[in-house]
Amino acid sequence: MKRQWGLYLHIPFCRQKCFYCDFPSFAGRERYEADYTDALCRELLEQGVLYREKWGRPATIYMGGGTPSILPVALMEHLLQTVCRVFALTGDEDSSELEFTVECNPGTVDAEKLTLLRSYGVNRLSFGVQTFDDGLLRAIGRIHTGQQAKEAMQLAREAGFRNVSMDLMYGLPHESLAVLRHDLETMIALKPEHISIYGLQLEEGTAFYRMKELGRLALPDEETVEQMYDLMTSFLPAHGYARYEISNFARPGYESRHNLSYWQDVPYLGVGAAAHSYLEGRRYANGVDIPAYIRAMQAGGSVREEEEPADRAIAMEEFAFLALRTSQGLSREAFFKRFAVSLERIYSKTIHEMKQKGLLEEQDGCLRLTPLGMKYGNLVFEAFLLT
Ligand code: SF4
Structure with a gap:
């Protein structure tokens, strides 16, 4: 029986851990990249084929992380070839048939990588920009500059991407309303089709959380953060970006179909360490540990465990x-x-x-x-x- 479903692929590597990040992503694990990609392809061949046979081709594919764009070209190509093989994709699928997104860090993309992604049918990029202010970027642990974010957008357009999303953060240490206004203006001048905006959250286990506990994190006061919220929620719609979800804004027709499906109770298969799945009303999670994931896949096993069924x-x-x-x-x-x-x-x-x-x-x-x-x-x- 054909039905709508989504596929998520998790790439857990990052060059450096951003100070606010509590995602399942790790710096300094480059040595696992090749084995991990092989393991991911194995899981995809097994699980992807199973669900393709059940439900047909997924309507959306999302490669997130971590930093998918950190993978060297050869490994990325191996992974993309496997995705295409499992779902019989030619790379020419129309975006209305398949939304295929890859998350990218502006500090880890170049023309060769972006052209490769495009040639395998990736038709949507999501750049983690966060701010264009270099001082702030350093203060939150990002590896790129504002200029690199602008260049990444240009490279994406040159590689043929017509659907690009950018993430922006607000409420960052020492950030002023003027900096946020400048970020918003810079961002819309780049004309992304989609913008996600997140207020800084201090999550346990992050560098920022520890700094806050030690009294070494100077954040904007509540009133300023509220003004920032008001600014972005008025600025973006006034520039043609409709708010279709609490944190997400898009030009008409460019809402993220993959993310919408999470909010609309559509099933999804997640492959890779730490990936979550929601299949036939049940939720599953793969273990987070990278070497354990690789070993399990090499042995033909699984790291997927059913989560306590929600009452x-x-x-x-x-x-x-x-x-x-x-x-x-x-x-x-x-x-x-x-x-x-x-x-x-x-x-x-x-x-x-x-x-x-x-x-x-x-x-x-x-x-x-x-x-x-x-x-x-x-x-x-x-x-x-x-x-
Ligand atoms: S690049 Fe993304 S996933 Fe990696 S540490 Fe930074 S915010 Fe987290």
């Missing part, structure tokens, strides 16, 4: 949060289809309260965050907790 209440909460993040919102019909109980029966009091506070609105059977609700999303999500 029904948690599954409902998750379903609500993920849908509410998007501009499409939470559909009453979709909720009923998934849980065989009406949204009203579970959440009538919450919905009423959130509407009263101006945080939630409803149209055509879909509940959506208002602009105020987007700003204070955490309040809404908290109210939707059942456990």
